[in-house]
Amino acid sequence: MRNETGDRKISEGHSSFSVEEATRGENSGEGPPKKGLWTSEEDAILEEYVKKHGEDDWDAVPMLAGLARSGKSCRLRWLYQLKPRLNKDKFTPEEKHRITELQAKLGNKWTKIAEEFPGHTGNSIRNYWVRRMRNLERAKPIYPADVSQQRVLSSSQENPHVGTFPYGDTQHPDFCQAENIQVPEEEFNSLPLNRSVGSSPSYNAWFPMTQPPKRPRETDTNTYQSLETGVISSDPIFSHHSLLNDNASSSEPICGPMKLELPSLQCSETQQGSWGMSASPLPSLESASTLIQSPALNKYPDQTFPCSQQNSGLPEEIEYESRVLEGSNKNSCQQTPDGFSMPEEVVKSLPLIPYDIDWEEYRDPNYPFGHSAAPVWSEYSPFNRSSFPEHDINHETAKEDPALCSRKKETKNENLNTMDLTSPDYALPDLDFNRHSSDYSKDDDDWIRELFGEDSHGPPTSK
DNA sequence: AAAACGATCAACCGCCTTTAC
DNA sequence: CGTAAAGGCGGTTGATCGTTT
Incomplete structure (x- = not known):
């Protein structure tokens, strides 16, 4: 996970490994893409790459940037975590209301919905919605x-x-x-x-x-x-x-x-x-x-x-x-x-x-x-x-x-x-x-x- | 103080849809 | 029109952190 300063604790159990491991092999196309939490080194590499080359052709990013990640993973990491001006704040009640409105109107088009919330990602909105639904689901009767x-x-x-x-x-x-x-x-x-x-x-x-x-x-x-x-x-x-x-x-x-x-x-x-x-x-x-x-x-x-x-x-x-x-x-x-x-x-x-x-x-x-x-x-x-x-x-x-x-x-x-x-x-x-x-x-x-x-x-x- | 618990969220997978060729 | 790539989405897992016991 990423903390405020961008540093993350690297989980033991998760499939995280060093940046050497992260980058090793990818250039040569060896081994499966790395999974698990991103390290700050990987983030830095990805950020630098995207800033230089833009967001095109994600499949090529791992190889060109030297990351042992899948292009999809790079894209998600960028979109959800690294992209500039991301808003990690919690949703305000007004925003929550708006999400509810938009979800009712648009359905689960989270990216569409996210367009109305600058800085918020569709994923974060979806997380909020899932959480909310889960809470509501818990409110259901226990007994049949x-x-x-x-x-x-x-x-x-x-x-x-x-x-x-x-x-x-x-x-x-x-x-x-x-x-x-x-x-x-x-x-x-x-x-x-x-x-x-x-x-x-x-x-x-x-x-x-x-x-x-x-x-x-x-x-x-x-x-x-x-x-x-x-x-x-x-x-x-x-x-x-x-x-x-x-x-x-x-x-x-x-x-x-x-x-x-x-x-x-x-x-x-x-x-x-x-x-x-x-x-x-x-x-x-x-x-x-x-x-x-x-x-x-x-x-x-x-x-x-x-x-x-x-x-x-x-x-x-x-x-x-x-x-x-x-x-x-x-x-x-x-x-x-x-x-x-x-x-x-x-x-x-x-x-x-x-x-x-x-x-x-x-x-x-x-x-x-x-x-x-x-x-x-x-x-x-x-x-x-x-x-x-x-x-x-x-x-x-x-x-x-x-x-x-x-x-x-x-x-x-x-x-x-x-x-x-x-x-x-x-x-x-x-x-x-x-x-x-x-x-x-x-x-x-x-x-x-x-x-x-x-x-x-x-x-x-x-x- | 420490363990247990629960909430949150990042991240992944697999599938589907959209888009470009 | 068919195909492949890219993107989107739902479901899920697991780490982290705060709260409770």
Whole structure:
């Protein structure tokens, strides 16, 4: 590895050897190319050579420069480590956001993406992305559905007062994973959710959101996985994975290990806005976006959520776009800036949520919007609460359950098991348009940490 | 203080795609 | 159009370093 001064420790086990060895034989074409970490001598030779002769014909470089390396290795070393003005700094939150945007837009075209980050290499960006995906992957449930089911069943047998969910969603990984969630039966039965979910086609959308995942997953794998259990429809809108995956059938569950590098949402021109949902009979995002009305826009209560058909669906991007639109879209409620409009009758048919809504009212089935608001949102929203963990405790929640709020803040190592399941806050977005733009750049890793604290199973935390 | 652990990242391999001839 | 070279990418390994125990 290279330190700041360019010196590197030469590993013992790695196939490093002296510069004499490094250069020996290559000129005469003997032996296989050297592998392993580069020495500072090799770097100096390569740097000098490239500065003199340029970056052409890498295959000839080893011979001409006198290096016992393959041309490919020389090229990589130059591009990733030696090239002038390389930026080895860590990505800023803004850059991370931009990477997310670009990855969604361009796919794994790391070199293309790197073009927007002077000094950063595609490899470093890819490393960041892989790392991020790995962290998110770790956030997935530990137990398969069947095991989780057993756990829940045994748990409910041990404690008959613990409510079970009457619609048989014990396979719900989120639910099952959150093994400590125990809702007293009386309380559970009193929930409007419970009164309505049994017959509501929307409950499947609602419930995953009301059960905050024990561990974070920015890409909401959990939610999607919950949909694969058979109880819940595999609406790809729930899943960033599926949102990002224009190849995957929306009806196919994501099973097993997921590729760390997610396929992007990139699609052909003609597909733009259709989310590539060729196989899905479910509403496309643009139709979804037209249906979304949420407290996120309470600031402009007569407006619909301006979710562009052109954004990637990534929560970061949606939120980002929302912020952009905040300043530009204060008048139009029926047409997004990119020209997408929704029928007026649809607009009128959608109940509006007043800005200072008392969530208690949402619990009242007589309330005009009743509990349907959350399902409408969650069913058509490409992201959910877990995507915005910093909002898990917001003013509504705090107002509703300050104890919960304070407790959560105090007990970083506790999971979200004690969350008020009745709060639509977990399902309805709160993009908090008043949040200062600098907050927007919150590190996505910070989101994870903030949401789940130092969960022992959780994602990596700073040590 | 030292071992264990985990995160990060450089570097490699093999395959695929693009480009030049 | 076919072929070879160059470049790009995904997956993976292993070294290093910081943190925790």
